[in-house]
Amino acid sequence: MPETPATSRRATHVTAAMVAARAGTSVATVSLVVNDKTKGRVSDENIERVRQAITDLNYIVDHAASSLARGTSNIILLVTPDVSNPFFGRVISGIQAEIGDRYQLLLSTTGEGQIPTAASVNQLTALRPAGLLIDAPNDAFLRDLPRETAVVLLDAPGDEDQAATVNFDLKSGVHDLVEHLHELGHRQIAYIAGRTGTETFLLRRRLLEESAAARGMVIHSADNSDSLINLDRAAEAFTTSWPEWHARGVTAVVCATDTHAYGALQAAINLGLRVPEDVAITGFDNLPYSTITSPPLTTVSLPGKELGRVSAQQLLAQIEGREVDLHPVLPARLIRRASTLGLSAN
Amino acid sequence: MPETPATSRRATHVTAAMVAARAGTSVATVSLVVNDKTKGRVSDENIERVRQAITDLNYIVDHAASSLARGTSNIILLVTPDVSNPFFGRVISGIQAEIGDRYQLLLSTTGEGQIPTAASVNQLTALRPAGLLIDAPNDAFLRDLPRETAVVLLDAPGDEDQAATVNFDLKSGVHDLVEHLHELGHRQIAYIAGRTGTETFLLRRRLLEESAAARGMVIHSADNSDSLINLDRAAEAFTTSWPEWHARGVTAVVCATDTHAYGALQAAINLGLRVPEDVAITGFDNLPYSTITSPPLTTVSLPGKELGRVSAQQLLAQIEGREVDLHPVLPARLIRRASTLGLSAN
DNA sequence: TTAATCAGTACAACGCAAGAC
């Protein structure tokens, strides 16, 4: 009869064996109880004894051992290009709200401006995550994706054939934006983005060009191959490009995110420009700060928390084998504020 | 001679055994190579053979198995009250930059306004994290901390006896702030915070009161027991409290974070108040948006990325048994902007 | 001869889950 192997090495760490010893059952029974597989396997009395022992000893199933035995973990991996953008804070909130504590959210940031390598993707698979949430991926990353794992792509327009996606209705958002600018009399429009290669930013530009062309408007681009969503960089880009834009008659600057727009706003003001009289500025995201900038920012609202929430639902459905719409699209609404309004049509 | 057990169940998943088979060595040798413990144990030739096999097969050490065998994982857990505040984005960036890819950063959010329970703490320990980074903890949480794990508390003034900490020099920051307000003629000051029970917010208030008392100034508090760092809630708090504050002669509102200050700013403007002529407003953090609000925000700058970076260094030092200063303090500098300046001293 | 270093392997954990019994 082996004694309880309690103080084998460290006095700490409660194992199923200790629980079993205390409850007077086998380890297998403990496992059945903690995993709710008691139906027809464990008597009510034993269930109760085990439960009691678990609370008495404060037992928690070891994550590593459980993952190893099962071949998969309860970790959900969120891969984002840049957590410092508050937009991702919203996304994360949405995910957390949805997954509760059954799964654990692990963050993996590809790092400032780094394109994720196959190696780093592999690092992630070593965790045997229950699922992968990948925000604003580029093509290189998608190629290396493990096919065995549940995957949802967030804000990855054009990748609908690769995996489940949750996208924004950018087309309609951009359409409204361009129409709005057109009505205000703008004909020459500049576009500031970062992170060349991120599909969603490229799409925003393509849609802009299409929508603009349909109305005889022209899009000019900032020549910044930035990889960050960064206020200061956007400000630099604006400052550098403005002389040329101005010479070409640009009167409105569309930015790929609100954060870029804040930078543009700052730069414009530093250059002594009046917004929107001299230049109108718009963004995407509708961060909370966009109501208190001077002037408040016209922007295409992208529901970040909703993105996180729906993506998580999507992923859980995959993991649990439920059927769902694989490509939901979230609305993108134009929010008109003073950074474009107030310009007299010319 | 056993064949390579390649297609045992799923054709996927490369194991050390496969690598060993291909390299013509034992599994143990493979382990030694991947863990860089070859010194005097593995010949250069075998190291090379194993390395080759690893790249050929694209082998990655399984996280669960490794963690189980070692009794600890390579996960670093960040516990934050609210990821949606962009301040945490900075902190996360700093941490990521420091830990590289040797460790994986796992996020655990205690949820909107939830005080973390002992149960949730235990959930975390099931992961056997290499270390814990805990931001702005409250006392209840600290009581349940596992003592065996490496822990660093971030922005946890007053908890220096509990664990390693990385704090801001709030005292000096608040001192400068109060002096600044005093010079501008303010005597009655209101304070808006969220998250009652978070030590750092309480301390900001205490320091404010001490500093103010020394100059014959008075602090009034908003009666909001909010638990969120949330622009809208702060706006509500301002709107609700302003009539009374105004009646008592309050001319300046100090907010516990910039995000709160944005809300106050918005509310003040909605009430038709001029900032800073009718009411001065200040924050803490110095988020990038504070330069482009209207007016730009006077704030106590708290270096968030630095906080993350230093905390991670601190944690790695603990994990690796190195000696370091256990309680570094990061500077908190007052940034004077238009939300307080421009008020004529009365 | 006795240590000590080097090279490499066998094997028992690690703690849990699931199928056989």
Next chain:
DNA sequence: TGTCTTGCGTTGTACTGATTA
């Protein structure tokens, strides 16, 4: 009902031989 047993994939310890100081 419930337990036994095996396996998940790694890691570290103990061990074997051989060579060198």
